[in-house]
Amino acid sequence: MDFILFSDIGESTIDSSLGTPEYSYFFVLKAYLPVLQALGEVHRPQSLQELEATARRLRAAGRDCLTLFFGPPHKAPLSLACPILCVIAWEYDSIPNETWNDDPCSDWRYVLSRHGGAISLSSHTARAIRASMGEGFPVIPLPTPLWETYASLGGQSPANAIIEPTKLQIRGCILDTRLLGLSADGLIAPIHDIPAVADEPIEPIEPIIEAVPALTWRRRALITRHYLLMWYREAVRDLVPAALRRGLSRLLRRPSPLAPAEPPAASSATVIEEHPQAQLPDTSQLVEVQVEGVVYVSVFNPADGRKNWENLVTAFCWAFRDTADATLVLKITQKDLASYYVHMLTLLSQLAPFACRVVVMHGFLDDEQFQRLREATSYYVNASRCEGLCLPLMEFLACGKPAIAPAHTAMEDYVDGDLAFVIPACREHAVWPQDTRLSYRTVRYRPDWGALKQAYLDSHEIARQAPERYQAMSMAARQRMREFAGEERFANELGEFLGTFLGTGRPDKAVAGDAAC
Template identity: 50%
Template structure:
């Protein structure tokens, strides 16, 4: 059997793709590859245009071939000769079963019906597919095999509830609340000095004269007249010209009540007035080119996420920690960020931490690249891993820390229901809430995700800290249970056997080394 593999992100583009919605598929492909190589020959292509020529070449040699597309169904070609299967990471309770933007590919039911079967990363996704496609539709649930990757960490490191001291280093920058001088007062801008007020007044435009108002009216009347000669199914531009003339030429002459009465009869002028896009003031960002380090100790909580990923619920993850340990100096939260652009979240993060201050606990934010030894030190430094997501397609970092022997704080919804329970985790309560399919340009609420309970998350922090400080034996039991859970769930052999059974192939043994990476899938 030949397997042709494709992902939008590849080895050459991954460094520029961190944070993209589908970048995690790259890590899934890398993790699946050794398993597929134990069942047949693997060919990784850099473009879907390479699939059919390779398929025809192998067909001429009388070799069977299957194309595994590590991209969402709407991005997978539907006109290939080669038999195709999508590998789907999906975190919502239903799959798209409608088309929009005049594109049939957005209807996953049509795409999957053409392919005839699918591979998913979780039971949650498999149920969503079967609800749309029928209970008999062939779906393989196949988590990424990563348990073996952490054998070295498990052999040299025993998880302890209280860290006596570990050094973490990274090429990038480290933001540490112990050295940032945070204060909520800093969020209030100081009053303007007389000189600053004078400069601001000088920038204000002078009051409109009658002549200037006539110039504005003539300008928009001319644009309106030119537009009359154009064929317009809906005269959007014409009402726009009226609105612009009103806001620029005479709105300042009317009181707010007068404006409201007028807007009832002329909705086109109701606004809001179009204004130039706000340009935020430049932020003095930390240097991210140096190798930097810090030391952490006490009860150390770790979370890995992209702040621009709306699923991750990181505001609550941080705020619940700071409230739970407001008076606790030896509790530390380490946040490893998987977003390459520091400016995209820096101000938002600093504002949140300033709003929460003062607090005795410590928050350490690591921005930049961690190589394998540096990541290993992060795994070993942790007492617990924390997830507070609204939904997950798999959550590789959570599984990786569990495979390293770390108990966790996490909800038991979506993909996490396959491996999270009270033996390995302080389970965060959650409830369903309506949301949209993320690729749906119509922004229509068609599916469900989960709303983690903030109070339950805060309680989980408090209970986990108490266990770490007062019941080390119970902590060790949870640590051993986490390792056992990952062995049963994502060791190479069971994953290989599931894949072999699905394709009707004979396994050829476990390779000497299995490689994966870190992602937020």
């Protein structure tokens, strides 16, 4: 059989696409590739036009073919010359089942019914699809087959909880709290020295009472805009798609047409200048840092509100305020340092002082450098509100690194108390990330901050005082990934599913043209 694999992001664009909503699909495709190559011939078109042409060419040649589209259904073609299945990572309890912006493809049921089936990356996603499409809809949960790749890198002996001094390198920049001189006082505008005066009696000064300005429509508009901006930043900014977020930010920052044309005259009082614009560090050089002790690692994009990274950092610093051998390494998957630099330093400054260490790695890690980071890890940490799969967590587990993580959404398939300190979480309302209406239609999770803090403390004690328990968790992590994400299981289950799916065929009456949604 011929397999056509397609993702919006390819080898030539992955570096510039880090941090975008669908960039992780590229890594899922790469993990699928070797298994599918063993099952048949693989084709990888680089555009939707080339995808359509490849499908027509194979069908015209009488070849049995199947297209796997790695991405959300609303971006997939409705039909091709050969059958098509979306490979879907989805982290919410319901799939989009409504139409907005006059786009029928915004309702995933419209697309999936024309495909006739789907592949999900988790049981959670498969349940959400069946809940909308019906229990008989052909969908198979098929996680990324990565065990063989990372098992060979991680070795077979139990991992060490205490990391010996290890140098990590990255092409980019490193923020190290041991070198930053953090202080909450640095967040406050400087107080200018008040000149000393002679010790003389102070005559009482008659207070000046100014009249309260009239509540005109102009003032009402300015006040409303101010509170609207606060609501947007605190309540919904992380839920808005990146492209729309930039436009809304510019709109909300734009001066109101009702604002005074002339700024008010400066008073005779001393004017304190604003702090200068933050100077970003150079990100073009190869830099290194040495870590040791009990090392916690997390890989995420700070612009992704689902990652809940602020709680991950605050719980760590709160747990280890007086523990110098605890280090948290944050590997950032976001190209734009300016998008989170001030936020990150502000948060760390608010937490200072603390004896523990936080290291932020911004930039590109090649395969060797990334493996060096895995080897220098005691625990992988995830505090997400929801996950479609979480490839980094699976990769670290395959290398024998226990975790601190919740067991909700996709992680329920492979996270439990044998290999992780499980963080309880409660449900909360959410929006589908691509829904421009920002309507509450679905559910995500809120991990317990106190339990996360306690998990840090418990894991540190295990690492220091109970190495046999740590090694048992390490071996359990490897075994779970062997069973859950092995190539043999993947090939067997995919073959059985495709035999059923292609045997019944995709209904021709569902074909609605070759246009992409």
